Amino acid sequence: MTLPTEKRTLLTIVTEAVVEQTLLRDLDRLGVRGYTVSDARGKGSRGVRDAAWEEAANVRVEVICERAQAEDVLRHLQARYYADYAMVAFLAEIEVLRPEKF
Amino acid sequence: MTLPTEKRTLLTIVTEAVVEQTLLRDLDRLGVRGYTVSDARGKGSRGVRDAAWEEAANVRVEVICERAQAEDVLRHLQARYYADYAMVAFLAEIEVLRPEKF
Amino acid sequence: MTLPTEKRTLLTIVTEAVVEQTLLRDLDRLGVRGYTVSDARGKGSRGVRDAAWEEAANVRVEVICERAQAEDVLRHLQARYYADYAMVAFLAEIEVLRPEKF
Amino acid sequence: MIDVVVLFFLFGLAAGLARSDLKLPSALYDSLSLILLLAIGLKGGEGLAKQALAPLLPQLGAVILLGVAQTFIAFAILRGLGRLGRADAASMAAHYGSVSVATFAVGVNWLLVRDIEFEPQMAVFLAIMEVPAILIGIVLARGVSRDTDWRALGHEAFLGKGVTLLLGGMAIGWIAGPDGLAPIKGVFFDLFKGALALFLLEMGLIVSRQVGELKRRGLFIVAFGLGMPLLSALLGLATGLALGLSPGGLTLLATLAASASYIAVPAAMRLAVPEANPALSLAAVLGVTFPFNILAGIPLYHALATQFTGATP
Amino acid sequence: MIDVVVLFFLFGLAAGLARSDLKLPSALYDSLSLILLLAIGLKGGEGLAKQALAPLLPQLGAVILLGVAQTFIAFAILRGLGRLGRADAASMAAHYGSVSVATFAVGVNWLLVRDIEFEPQMAVFLAIMEVPAILIGIVLARGVSRDTDWRALGHEAFLGKGVTLLLGGMAIGWIAGPDGLAPIKGVFFDLFKGALALFLLEMGLIVSRQVGELKRRGLFIVAFGLGMPLLSALLGLATGLALGLSPGGLTLLATLAASASYIAVPAAMRLAVPEANPALSLAAVLGVTFPFNILAGIPLYHALATQFTGATP
Amino acid sequence: MIDVVVLFFLFGLAAGLARSDLKLPSALYDSLSLILLLAIGLKGGEGLAKQALAPLLPQLGAVILLGVAQTFIAFAILRGLGRLGRADAASMAAHYGSVSVATFAVGVNWLLVRDIEFEPQMAVFLAIMEVPAILIGIVLARGVSRDTDWRALGHEAFLGKGVTLLLGGMAIGWIAGPDGLAPIKGVFFDLFKGALALFLLEMGLIVSRQVGELKRRGLFIVAFGLGMPLLSALLGLATGLALGLSPGGLTLLATLAASASYIAVPAAMRLAVPEANPALSLAAVLGVTFPFNILAGIPLYHALATQFTGATP
Ligand SMILES: Nc1ncnc2c1ncn2[C@@H]1O[C@H](COP(=O)(O)O)[C@@H](O)[C@H]1O
Ligand SMILES: Nc1ncnc2c1ncn2[C@@H]1O[C@H](COP(=O)(O)O)[C@@H](O)[C@H]1O
Ligand SMILES: Nc1ncnc2c1ncn2[C@@H]1O[C@H](COP(=O)(O)O)[C@@H](O)[C@H]1O
Ligand code: NA
Ligand code: NA
Ligand code: NA
DSSP states (O other), X not given: OOOOOEEEEEEEEEEEGGGHHHHHHHHHHTTOOOXXXXXXXXXXXXXXXXXXXXXXXXXXXXXXXXXXXXXXXXXXXXXXXXXXXXXXXXEEEEEESOGGGO | OOOOOEEEEEEEEEXXXXXXXXXXXXXXXXXXXXXXXXXXXXXXXXXXXXXXXXXXXEEEEEEEEOHHHHHHHHXXXXXXXXXXXXXXXXXXXXXXXXXXXX | OOOOOEEEEEEEEEEEGGGHHHHHHHHHHTTOOXXXXXXXXXXXXXXXXXXSSGGGXXXXXXXXXXXXXXXXXXXXXXXXXXXXXXXXXXXXEEEESOXXXX | OOOHHHHHHHHHHHHXXXXXXXXXXXXXXXXXXXXXXXXXXXXXXXXXXXXXXXXXXXHXXXXXHHHHHHHHHHHHHHHHTTOOOHHHHXXXXXXXXXXXXXXXXXXXXXXXHTTOOOOTTHHHHHHHHTSHHHHHHHHHHHOSOSSSOHHHHHHXXXXXXXXXXXXXXXXXXXXXXXXXXXXXXXXXXXXXXXXXXXXXXXXXXXXXXXXXXXXHXXXXXXHHHXXXXXXXXXXXXXXXXHHTOOHXXXXXXXXXXXXXXXXXXXXXXXXXXXXXXXXXXXXXXXXXXXXXXXXXXXXXXXXXXXXXXXXXX | OXXXXXXXXXXXXHHHHTTOSOOOOHHHHHHHHHHHHHHHHHHHHHHHXXXXXXXXXXXXXXXXXXXXHHHHHHHHHHHHTTOOOHHHXXXXXXXXXXXXXXXXXXXXXXXXXXXXXXXXXXXXXXHXXXXXXXXXXXXXXXXXXXSSOHHHHHHHHHSSHHHHHHHHHHHHHHHXXXXXXXXXXXXXXXXXXXXXXXXXXXXXXXXXXXXXXXXXXXXXXXHHHHHHHHHHHHHHHHHHHHHTOOHXXXXXXXXXXXXXXXXXXXXXXXXXXXXXXXXXXXXXXXXXXXXXXXXXXXXXXXXXXXXXXXXOO | OOOHHHHHHHHHHHHHHTTOSOOOOHHHHHHHHHHXXXXXXXXXXXXXXXXXXXXXXXXXXXXXXXXXXXHHHHHHHHHHTTOOOHHHHHHHHHHHHSOOHHHHHHHHHHHHHXXXXXXXXXXXXXXXHTSHHHHHHXXXXXXXXXXXXXXXXXXXXXXXHHHHHHHHHHHHHHHHHHHHHGGGHIIIIITHHHHHHHHHHHHHHHHHTTHHHHHHHOHHHHXXXXXXXXXXXXXXXHHHHHHTOOHHHHHHHHHHHHOOOSSHHHHHHHHHSTTSOHHHHHHHIIIIIHHHIIIIIHXXXXXXXXXXXXXXX
């Protein structure tokens, strides 16, 4: 028997550790019901961020939600963060059980 | 020339660090051939888990396998963990080389 | 209004921490414009790698790029690393804003 | 006069309540707890080397019974007066039947600062008393069910980090003796109090996070969190008097009995009794009992100990 | 003779420039900075306990004004001579109007090694001077706009890690006094200089990473990074003379004024003035001003301080 | 009597074999190894400051030759008797031709505890002997091929963490001298033995993980892991006698020769000779040679050293 999964969207954000708290507050305000955060380092258009110290550290934030909400958040990121912060964000289609949770 | 990739399923589990060992043993028992674990923190229906101490830390476990096996594991997680533990799990379609490995 | 997202490919590589620098240099050489790295542990055909010490630690590298470039990188990994290193790599389809960035 | 290490706890508590960004790197916290456990073990082992071990055996039996009795009493109170469900009551009872290394360390520091002697076997008691309450708690929650993975539990209980470090430290201290330990005094003895101060700073931060849960849970948790350690301390004092301990030893046994676990037991209960709410036990243990013990309990237990033994404080 | 802790800085710098793999675990760096901040606070609080606090109030007003003045002057120079944009100039001015704990610690070490006394309130000045420049910098960048989340900023400023640890350490030192602190001397005082040495090793590595940015930015950054601390040190000496500080105290106040923040201010500016380029300020602060202060500035400020007070060095 | 630091190793080993949950935070392990390397370097540099450096040059040549000779001998044995493939033999030979800082530190501690003097240049030998075996190992595996990225290897070899810290510590010790180092004695000298004890606790845990691999590999690995250090120690003693070292210096040179690398060489071989199986070398180095050296080797090498020099032990 196949599982009764439902489609949701996974939004992944990689950005500067220094904005973690601000970003998570924004997510709360946008109605997101959960997120997962881990530490990361990396390289992009704003150069190498090797996490050698706080200033140069990244975080990786994941949010599972409905497509529409993911697009809302992405729109907000674009308006509020893209110009001034090292940031990358992308969407992927995933499947979950318990659709009421996300 | 395009690469001869094959489809597999990526199962991602975010849960309490305290069950890491138990969960990994379960994965072994269910026949999974590999997994990747990293440390995480987050927020969900069971509140903020900010990894400030062991009790409040999450782990993020990834398993690449065939769809059927991923569903087996997910079914097991639902039966054994969903009610009592902070946990989120989701499936994504991915492509790999070396299909015999997963 | 739906967002004007574009398709890209996410290449995820899990491998031994000891090759991190070499691998990142290879990525640069292959023209990749960014990557994200985080620490990981895991298990696979080369046994348990529990990150108890440097020798046994993994890293998890993510690259967002066009499909063709992702395949190039994957081909290079296959030729240069698959035989001798603990390594797993897979592709996923994702969506981004700012396609010019990746 | 309040000990300086306790001031660090209060500072952490205040910083946490004021929502300061302050936090210790988790590797520092883990390193400090490792050093404190080893130091307690080394000190105990060094002392044990000077005396016969056989007379200890009945003492070990007595403190195991003490822990078991506390667990049953706590369970009865939580079911009867507290009207908690079976799982929650069993889990919380296990927390109170077991012991807290941090509380013990503050007690040791309190005695050291005042030059009060105590028996070396107190470190053995600490290691021994961690485990029985866990097993009783599981049986209370489940009965002696087939399902329970006793092997995993035994492993968790006897080979957990805390017990391993205490026993290993004791073995090393016992083998090496005072002369053998001299070269490593710098790290394990001279820095003990400073390490404890930093450790308690983080404890203050951790405790401050329990306040929300405490508010939600109302009075019973507070009453239990204050009453249970007092009751346990009396049981501990009675046991210690029966064993003929010195006033310092009595104080520490009362402190051990009064203390409640917030590391080993929560982890074990999370695995063995997952339906119990971990936030409930931690709010009582960390939000009420731990602060009470280190701020008011230890001096009180010592006062009682000196009174009971007729010693002049 | 160059202090051994400064040799550790030079070693880190050399290793970084040679692209060695060397790096400190970040938990070690964080632990060291936590211990240094607490140690500075404890020492200051211990000293304050011996004197009346009321006469300090006007001194606090004076050093706040000092920080504010530096911020405005730096902003004017950066806008006028440096032709920086409003946001970049405001952000960089805030870095220079604020203070650096690492520089202060090297100054304290310099005086300790030479047995030169200084006033205990220097630790208070350090805590107090961190914040005002941040607020001025934001106003300079934005005006007093509605948008600014002042609550978040106030939180960041007054409850940031550094200020919390300094104030907490001071409170503990003040309450416990010399006798109360004695048991924890091992960790906080005896290890201070060794901890500072390791900390500066990592600072050397961090500074070495600024070289690329420095090369890109040309001469103005270097000139500003050298000139501004000299100007600020003179302002600091003038303020200190007006307050009647000892030569040691003068040296530290000049060092504080000359120092520029590389932890609290960058983080605050990143949030409040995101369009400012953080690499620019860090290149000046870390690539020029910090090395200058610890290598040449502190001895120079002390020489000036002894000359101005007519003391024999 | 067994040294207390070695008891910590045995404790870690026992805990690991019993599958205890015990583990050190990796930041603590990294911090300890950093402090040990710096301490060894500082001590060596302090000593070197008191003597002329020119006479050292031929000694450096001699110990480089010693390392090279060991690598060739090990390779021949592993190919001939052990029937290992070229890559595996070359990689393992490089491990044994190089040195282990942890083993050296235990040797230093052994001598310190017994008040036995040794030459300060031993720290230089440690730094120098790490590298040549790596280069020889690569050439043995590959020939002098075009493919090898010698720049990356040179970087790895000469600017690796271990060598950087040893050389940096030596430079600082040399410049600062005993008086300059006095302020940081607290961290680097007084805590040396305690830090080594904690470090060896983790080493015990790491070694315990080699047991499975050891069982799989059978007798040859065990025989080589015991025989090679004995042979190397004799070569080291011969070299040391030719250089006219004191009994303490002889003991340390024999220990260095007998020791096998488990940090720098595995990392370098993983990159330069990836087809070699790293588990094989680590099982021999960590599972056999390291424990043998610290438990039995060092006292044995010292006994031989005193006999050869005719000194009374
Ligand atoms: N193409 C990419 N693939 C994966 N991660 C990226 C990529 N580009 C940037 N990143 C990550 O996003 C962070 C900020 O990127 P940027 O704003 O381009 O500097 C980097 O530090 C990386 O961690
Ligand atoms: N919507 C979500 N998106 C991403 N991660 C989530 C989400 N909800 C929960 N999580 C993660 O899963 C953990 C457990 O979730 P929960 O069981 O809802 O408390 C949280 O601590 C988060 O790390
Ligand atoms: N099936 C899998 N799913 C997820 N991660 C895997 C899987 N197999 C291997 N890995 C990861 O890739 C690393 C190297 O794998 P291997 O080369 O198979 O030893 C492991 O240590 C794991 O972290
Ligand atoms: Na108890
Ligand atoms: Na300043
Ligand atoms: Na060797």
